[in-house]
Amino acid sequence: MLGYLFPGQGTVRVGMGAWLRRRPVARDRLDEIDAMLSRPISPLCARGPLDRLVSTEHAQVAVTACNLAALAVLTEEGYEPAIVAGHSVGELTALHAAGVLTLAATVRLVETRSRLMAAAGRGEGQAVRGGMRAVMGLPVERVEELAEAAAAPGEPAVVALENAPGHVVVSGALPALDRLERLAADATKIVPLKVGDAYHSPLMAAAVPAWAAAVAVAEMREPRVPVVPNVSGEPTTDPGTLRRALVAQLTGRVRWTRTVGAVDAVAPGVEVGDSKVLAGLSRRAGARCLSLADPATLRRLAREVAA
Incomplete structure (x- = not known):
């Protein structure tokens, strides 16, 4: 059994996704996502420039694409999660991994979320500039x-x-x-x-009505495994709770320490994406977590399953 942890916006960098493109199943998933987007994200991930890649409208899409491609690798290897969670925008990939959102709905929602948050960050409907x-x-x-x-x-x-x-x-x-x-x-x-801007704070309030409307019309199925929403840090399988949590997350707190604890109580974690950030945070919280971005992780998982 494994707990899947999906990284968020703060993990982007030029060159992200390079190891994923060496796996045909991941490369196909990245190409599939590029075709769904209003503008392909893979060229920006590969070559930058960094200032464009780290901007909200691109960063959230980039990290989600890599998360989804890494998930495809684990699925091809025969792994299935026992519980899932995602850090900030990573929660959308977690919902897809749990069967709540289709791939198309996940990509559509992340594009919407990134656009709305970028608009709020530029001060549209906001009286004061923010940061973190x-x-x-x-x-x-x-x-x-x-x-x-x-x-x-x-x-x-x-x-x-x-x-x-x-x-x-x-x-x-x-x-x-x-x-x-x-x-x-x-x-x-x-x-x-x-x-x-000031994400997960009241300064994102201008983005909430449109985001809530997008979430309200998104088809959400009952999850196959528990999902741990950021705003509660408590596992749930209730679609209504997950929908409300996804909206509340925009201005609400990411309770990641509690989330990691909830996942670790069920199964050791694997950071599913092109990042090692969540693995490091998990270790600081005393939880077990490997990173799929570490080339040794798949071999280690195979040995542990065999044992």
Whole structure:
């Protein structure tokens, strides 16, 4: 048994997907996805430029394409998940892996999500510019206190990502984030993230109505295996709960530490994509996780299954 963990937007880089294209089943899946998109993503993944690839409208599509291709590799190898979860936009691939969304619906939704969030990040319907900063070395409770102290009317600051113990990301208005950085003298380090806006915060509210409408009309089937939504960190097989969680996630917190714990309680995890980020975060949380981007992982999985 395996728990599938699908990475999110922060894992993109020029050259992503190169190892996947060496596998015919993954190459075919990437070509299939390119044909579904309004503009193929594979050339941008392969050659960049980086500033275009990391932009929200491209990054979310790029990471989803690689996640889906990596999933095709595992399926060809005969593996099936016992439980699934995805970090932020990775949750869409998790829903596909669980049988909730078709491939076409997954690609359509990720294109819609990326477009709406990019529009919000450019300030369309938004009065203040936002960003995100990783706060290292502090418990989430302390970061919540700092965010509350740094926030002001019209300038929110909230915990957006509980990535791992001592690795918390705050999202909000740039002036509030500057105040938080001055207040957080007890943090080991504070790192600004290279993102377009304050994702998983109230500043994404402008994107919610259209996103909710897109999710409402998407066909969602009952999952074959439990899915752990970001906003709850609790496994569920209820389609209505999954639909509501997908909408709430846009402005809600990614409770990744809790999510990883829920997956690890069922089965060891495998990061399914072209990234090793989630494997690292899992280890920080004391959970088991390999990365499919590590060439040794498939061989190791085969040995463990044989044993």
